[in-house]
Amino acid sequence: MDLPLGRIVFLLLVVRSLADDHHTKHMDNFIKVVETIEAENPGLEPLAVVRGLRKAARVETPFIRLYLGDGSHTHDPVIKPELTGFITSVIKHRVTELGVEEGVVLTADGTTVALTPLLLGLEAGLQPTSTSRVRGLFPLTLFNNLVRSFLHHFQNDPSTSSRLGPGGCWDSVTDPEVFTLSGVASLATDSLITGGMDGAILGKHVAEPNNRPVRLSDLLKQYYNHRLDTAGLDAAPGMISQLRRTNFRKLVSLPLLKKQLPRSLTTYQKLEKYSKKQKKEIKNKEEEMLNEGLKEFVHSYMDCPAIIPRCMWEAQPYRGTPTQLTLPLPFLYIHHTYGPSEPCLTFQQCSQDMRAMQSFHQDDRGWDDIGYSFVAGSDGYLYEGRGWHWQGAHTKGHNSIGYGVSFIGDYTASIPAKRTMDLVRHQLTKCATDGGRLVSDFIIHGHRQVVSTSCPGDALYSEIQGWKHFAEVKN
Secondary structure (H helix, E strand, O other): OOOOHHHHHHHHHHHHHHHHOOOOOEHHHHHHHHHHHHHHOOOOOHHHHHHHHHHHOOOOOHHHHHHHOOOOOOOOOOOOHHHHHHHHHHHOOEEOOOOEEEOEEEOOOOOEEEHHHHHHHHHHHHOOOOOOOOOOHHHHHHHHHHHHHHHHHHHOOHHHOOOOOOOEEEOOOOOOOOEEEOOOOOOOOHHHHHHHHHHHHHHHHHHOHHHOOOOHHHHHHHHHOOOOOOOHHHHOOOOOHHHHHHHHHHHOOHHHHHHHHHHHHHHHHHHOOOOHHHHHHHHOOHHHHHHHHHHHHHHHHHHOOOEEOHHHHOOOOOOOOOOEOOOOEEEEEEEEOOOOOOOOOOHHHHHHHHHHHHHHHHHHOOOOOOOOOEEEOOOOOEEEOOOOOEOOOOOOOOOOOEEEEEEOOOOOOOOOOHHHHHHHHHHHHHHHHHOOOEEEEEEEEEHHHOOOOOOOOHHHHHHHOOOOOEOOOOO
């Protein structure tokens, strides 16, 4: 079939754009490849595109076939040979001996996503069905990886293996090509879990007849590339990557996890042909293994907010020797940055603001590092400053007894978006108390309560006075 001239020009532009990008591992480039496949296969259903991508990357296991079949009933898309190398590199997941994680991409919001669980969730959700139930959605996207990781940790020396995670750092945020993990790799890295969350969320979404996408690329752009306006997260649509953990908490409950993970373990053992002896050894410790793993998963990925690590906002090294905090701490001090004076709405802008503040604190004030423990952007994420373990320089005379958390912007006359404040008010504090970093009866103070300053601004200070744990200073 002859292609219209306009479509040919579009394909040439996309292919040239990909060549210019050197196929850097960014979600935007993956979406461009999807657009190319859609343009070369007009009228092809999104299900066939998803399955074609998976087949091109040779991602096929007995576990996948159990839920998705062999795909013989779908029409495979035509994919140019020059695209298959890139497709394989961003879809086929593995961790090398050097700790480089492959099969992952950087997204516009600063998070790193494994594409295999994302695509499996979409494929499950796009399957033709007469019910609202999506067969295999959670095992394909997340539960199988969790069970395998818990099992691997159980069967190996805990001191040399990880139950979950870790995250990592890209060699370049602008031109990402190599993603190196920050510690010992588990079988459920942060990227696999993030991709699994997205796969579950989007798979459930597209399973509804009214939400079936016409084009896969449009769905991915809407989810990963939504740009917030000045109203911030409170005015944003619900189905965007910045709200991943919020949406996942709505989708998955602890009772569901406790019910489904043992089933996933049984399925995995059956497919891997475990012997009766092996099954018995695991059965004796199964409840403890799954409960400990679930506790860590719920704490790290459902209760805690997503925090952009220092390497991702391209922080400069700490100058000097940091002082370790003695945990748990009794105080949380709330700040606003004042300058930058405007809320940051994108990963790029928030990262730029973080670098500017660090430069000001280090070069102008002569501090060892950015002063805050954490910083809240209006893009849906917290940013790591000095973090959980190192003493900050945020609240003079009180740095050793509390964390300093600042909201980017001037909040003299207005307050941050509710969803932005909730990251600190509810999620960060729960994460800190459950993780043994804040005492359970910790106290929240505004910066101005203990230091002569207008910080955190009149409007924000008035707001935090209504927060649980806020207290007046005791003389």
